[in-house]
Amino acid sequence: MIELESLAAFEQHLARGASLANVILQGLDLTGHTRALLGADLMGTAFLGCQLEKEALEAVLARGAMVFPPFSGLPYSPYRGSLYTPEELYAGFDPARPESYADTPDARIYAHWSAQGGVHTPSLLHTLAQRLHDHSITDAMEELLAHQGRPRKVVAIMGGHSMRRGQPDYRSVAELARELARLGFFLVSGGGPGAMEATHLGAWFARRSEAELGAALEVLARAPSYKDRDWLSRAFEVRAAWPLKDEDVPFCASMGIPTWHYGHEPPNPFATHIAKYFANSVREEGLLTIAKGGVIYSPGSAGTIQEVFQDACQNHYNTVGVVSPMIFLGQEFWTRTRPVYPLLEQLARGQEYARYLLLTDSREHILQALVDFDRELEARERAR
Structure with missing residues (x-):
């Protein structure tokens, strides 16, 4: 239709x-x-x-x-026909006045959602409007991913929202994402701060030099945590100093998939497309489902570990039609700090996805694994 x-x-x-x-x-x-x-x-x-x-x-x-029929009195459209952009969600934000975030559409939608009871709203009409909104977002996301008649090569990077700007891990994720974007992969993440922001920062700088990325990282490091007053202002300072030109967008585009369920964490403004949901469960499952090119797990906490096993379930039962790589960045972290990898390795024994598990500290190993898998997918497509 x-x-x-x-x-x-x-x-x-x-x-x-x-x-x-x-x-x-x-x-x-x-x-x-x-x-x-x-x-x-x-x-x-x-x-x-x-x-x-x-x-x-x-x-x-x-x-x-x-x-x-349309709904009245809502700060969002349940029937929107496109994804959000940072410019739309942050309309009215003044970097010189960080408190102006409260007047943006993103903040107003979160305030409305919270005032209606959040996930426990008793209103059938409000929950219906939210479900219709999320359905529209999914539809718009699918249209974006069918890029010029061919599916984008989607790779997701997962990791903690508490990863601070200025940390080596943050730089590592940004540099990895930058290289992946240069190789033609379309980067997605949970769309929030920390490792998620680093993902989209890397894609944003895909056509810029190492020195320029380094300078941007220094600016961002002046407000390390999303709880800092100037966190969002520093991001807009970087966007203004190193803007995307029209010719950059096809190479630097990326998509964040945040949720108003965690609306106290503003979406990072380096994702050129934002698929923001009300239902966190739909957002989590959808994010992992579209990442058919592979998922990279940088250090994170409970949310990231939840995503690991959601992804493992999809691969274990091949519920999305593609068994894809699960790559863990940080051997010490994933075997000792959060010893998830040994359990996953045991779970995968005898399963197809066992050969797509990778635990490494090497950016080169990650890039090669994803390029090899992409070639494998292309070969399968040609063979059909």
Whole structure:
């Protein structure tokens, strides 16, 4: 089915003389387009959260269309047709006044979610709006990943939100992500601070020099933790000093997948696309599902360890159709500090994914493992 997610796309569709039958129109203000709707074939057409004049509404219902009405009084659109951008979520933020974050759409949505009870909201309408929103985000994410008719080579980097700027681990993740982006991989993460921010910082600097990345790391290190007052301001300082040019975007794009469930942690603004969810469970499972090129685990705590075993379950039962690499960055950490790897290695014995497990401190080993796996996937595709 055709999805029309902007007025421009709707008008172009009509200009071509194409039918509206079985077309999905998503989140459009169609006031002023009543005449066009009255003369259209609307059998099977779906209007998701569209603004319709009374005459148009009566006509589309009479002609067999489905109408999902818009919600009022929400700081977000349940039927949005695209992912978020940092510019949208942080609209109104002034780096000179860090407290201005409270006035941004991201903060207002989190405040609204919290005021409704968070995960324990008693309102059926609010939970319905949140589920519809998350469904729309998933749809937009799938469209992004089908890049120019070919699936992107998605690699995820997981790791703790408490990883501080200025630490060797943070630099290591940023440098690794930078090299992966240069090799054509599309980087995704949980979209928050710490190791997640380092992932998108690395992708942002994929077309810049080592010295420029180093200078940016020094700026960020002046506010090491997301709890620091200037954490977000320093990120915007880096964005302003080393902006992405139009020609950079195809090489430096990345996607963060955060959640308002952890809304006290602002999404990092280095991800060019942000798929922000209300439901953390949907966000976690979806993030691991799309990372068919492999998942890298940098040091983290309970959330990262949860992701390890969610990923292991997907690989163990091959629930997503691809058994992909699970790579652990930090031998000491994953065998002694958080001795997850020995248990996972035992769990994987006799399973296909056992050969895709890697424990290493070497960036080169990680890059080679992911490149080799990507070639293996391409060979399988050619053989079909």
